Amino acid sequence: MSTIGKILLFGFTRSAIEIGGKLREKGYDFSIVDNDASFENKAHTLGFPLEIVDYSDDTVLENLGIGKNVQFVFTLFEEDVKNIFLTLSAKSLDEKLNIIALTHTKDAIHKLEIAGANTILDPYQISGKRIYKLITQPEVMNIIDATVFGLHDINMEQITITETSLLNGKMIYDINTLERYNLLLIGIHDKELKEKFIFIIEGHNHKLDAGDILVVIGQSENIQKYKKEFNL
């Protein structure tokens, strides 16, 4: 995991605690940044690295590593104004920075896009859609909750096709080897195409090249075995 640089989480909020917890599980190097010293105790008890600085100052941001080893920035404040401002400041320091911004109003989504956020998380939209799905398609939501989100060992993972892989140069519809490991191919990412992700059911049969990415669902163990067998 050393390929991924430092991760900064701005705002010691509930979302930051959740994301931080997940990042810690996976062993990433991250720290939470806030300007309110009163959070120090709480961060200490939870065991999160918290840096108390004035993040509105660009030099402070540079000192934190933006423009150097920081690769991901989360802006997780409760106030959209802070999130937008931080997104702008961080983006101006480093063009290539990956920024994931949290939003609380519909208005802010567009503003964050303009400011240069790569991904925008809207908790209200997420909650709303999930409740809606729960009402209209209870079975589906139960399954997703229990598998992909839940404790059961079914995960969604991406597999990148390498130069040396046995899959390099094959057509998607021809890779029936997935069945052996009980993996389900959801879709692909083709680096030649603009779209980030194409569902397999869209029906494009496509030649796999090095750099293309497959998204599969299955047991982690099986995914690892599969990767090994096909030299991925």
Next chain:
Amino acid sequence: MNYFLTLLIRFAYFLDSSKKYHRVKNFIRMLLEQQNSKLKFYFDILMVTLVICSVLVLLYEVKHPDGHPYLEMFVQFSLIVFVIEYLLRLWIYSNNHEIFLKEYEHAIDNHIPFSMIKTSYRIIRKKIEYMLTPLAIIDLMAIIPSYRPLRFLRIFLLFRIFKLFRYARSMNTFTTIISEKKFELLTLATFAGFIIFAGSSAIYIFETHDNPKINNLYDAVYWAVVTMGTVGYGDIVPVTHEGMAVAMVLIVLGIATLAFLTSIIVSSFQSKILELKESRVLSDIANIDNFILICGYGRVGEVIAKMLHDDGYKIVIIDTDAQKIKLAAQRGITGIVGDASKSKLLGELGVEKKVSKIICVTNSDEMNIFITLTARSLSKNIEIIARVIKNSHKKKYFLAGANFAFSADETIGLMGSQYIDQPISYAALDEMLTENTGVLFESIQIHENSFYLHKDIASLELEERKILLFGIVRQENKVPLPLQSYPIEDKTFYFNPPLDFIIEAEDVLIIMGRKHHITNIRKQSDKRPPK
């Protein structure tokens, strides 16, 4: 006497246990008193027509005292109806046999002699209590003058107009406004009374000798009231300088008093109108069956309400903020201003019977949990879905009785960490959840007549139909298969089943695909297999 008493007691017990008696009494209650009952609505219309017609007949008879035989018949008929109505209302106001039995049992339990006189007194007092209510007096006044010897009271027949109060709900509002503003109105009346008294005595003192029109105190009071009411007929005018001065002061004070009166009534009307609208909405909701109740119209509530509304689900929103309810109304969604944590309100909305699901999405955990508890205490079967704000409170939601509770933070945590090492699978997850690209995640229930029953998965031709099968949910009671499976609640989930998997009744297919492709396969599933 003793024999008579035994008979009475027996009769009272007989009434108390008689189903028919209670049925009849309840029916009459529904007809006369129960708001929102269809029957009362028709009955009210009938009564209003009867009242208006009988008053019109009365007006006709002013110039044609001889009347008309048909009209006479109509008058008699309406009178009979009014009398019956009056007696029925008197009857349903209290239960005589209950008072009687209560007194009797009280006497037996405490070993005191049973007093027939005291009991009769109690029964009669209760009835008189009803007869003295304003509406009952109006009813009586509308009947009595028709009795020949009391013909001179004819003018009181106009009381029938007041009977309309009973049948129109908005008229009731007016009376409640007046009774609610009793204090203000009383103060104003005292003030006005004082001015009239002062003004009329002043004009009487100053002008009774100079002004031929003012001969007594009655004339003076009449003049003061006409002046103060800013009417000023001009039949009596002050002739002395002092009188004119009194008139000027009286006019100014009169305007002030009237303005004050108007503002009191208008302001209380405005607040009352809101309540009135509310009760309208409530009775509208009473006609909706099997709806989804959304508590809180914040951003989450908005998203859910919009999507459910677009899909044609019946929904009702509760929020404490009138502004938000207004917004919902503009979008064509029924909403009421109120506190969803109040058992009374949830009861009125019919949580026990008519609400299929409750969604708690207010912006505080305390509130959501409270609503969950309230709803659960009202109904055991209702499905409660809640949004958790602080993840550490999640357990409390389930303790309070929620069926589903989840926090957006949890999802955000998962998605955020997924984004870092697996940006593409994050995009897939995001699209699966938001369905922004039009690829949907849906379920298909296999029923007993399904086309796919007892067929294998290969025959579904999923690839050609552009459908991805995520897995199959099977009921617990079926024989387990040696496949990768996961227990989910009381069911078993087979992930990515092989092509020779045989589909059985009650299975649920979890599939992914575009809307029209899903619709196609659903249609195919609903076809009966050829025999």
